[in-house]
Amino acid sequence: MDERNEPDLALQPRRERRRRRLLALLLVSTIGTVGAGAFSIAIFTDSQAVGANAFTTGTITLGLAPASALLTSSAMMPGDTVNGSLVVSNTGTGQLRYAMTSSSTNADAKALRDQITLTIKTLGTSCAAFDGTSLYNAALSAAAFGSNAQGAQAGDRTLNAASSETLCFRATLPLATGNTYQGAATTTTFTFDAEQTANNP
């Protein structure tokens, strides 16, 4: 026997096991590759998209004209009256409801704001006729209608988008106003608060 072959003979069973393991591994790998290839190339597919799903939000925008000096009168005498008209507009995209509050100064402590009477009416025939529905008729100092609290309250006024309404204002210094009011002054700010009506009962 050739002595050089003896080590080879001793290694033969190990080599055989290694060869079988390699064969098995190759077989599994080949099956996997063929399977995956068959899967990825053998079915029809499709995909479709629905685009352009756009969203925007609406707006609540109140417009007032005039924006200042709706009612002014200097050197009023008892019995004098001053008139003004205010156009309230909804220039936003959503229906709104609005309410009014006011604040009047009393720097001279003569309380003229409590002595002047203010009346606010809807348009009716015209502000000159002053025959609309009365929204307020009491002292200038407390002038208000509706409520700027969230939600619908008595006196709140509703305006559709792109619509407007005219309110008629009239301030009067009563004829019975006494001498303590001479030389008195007050300045009033009317504030209008609007809110959406949608989802806001």
Ligand SMILES: [Ca+2]
């Ligand atoms: Ca309200």
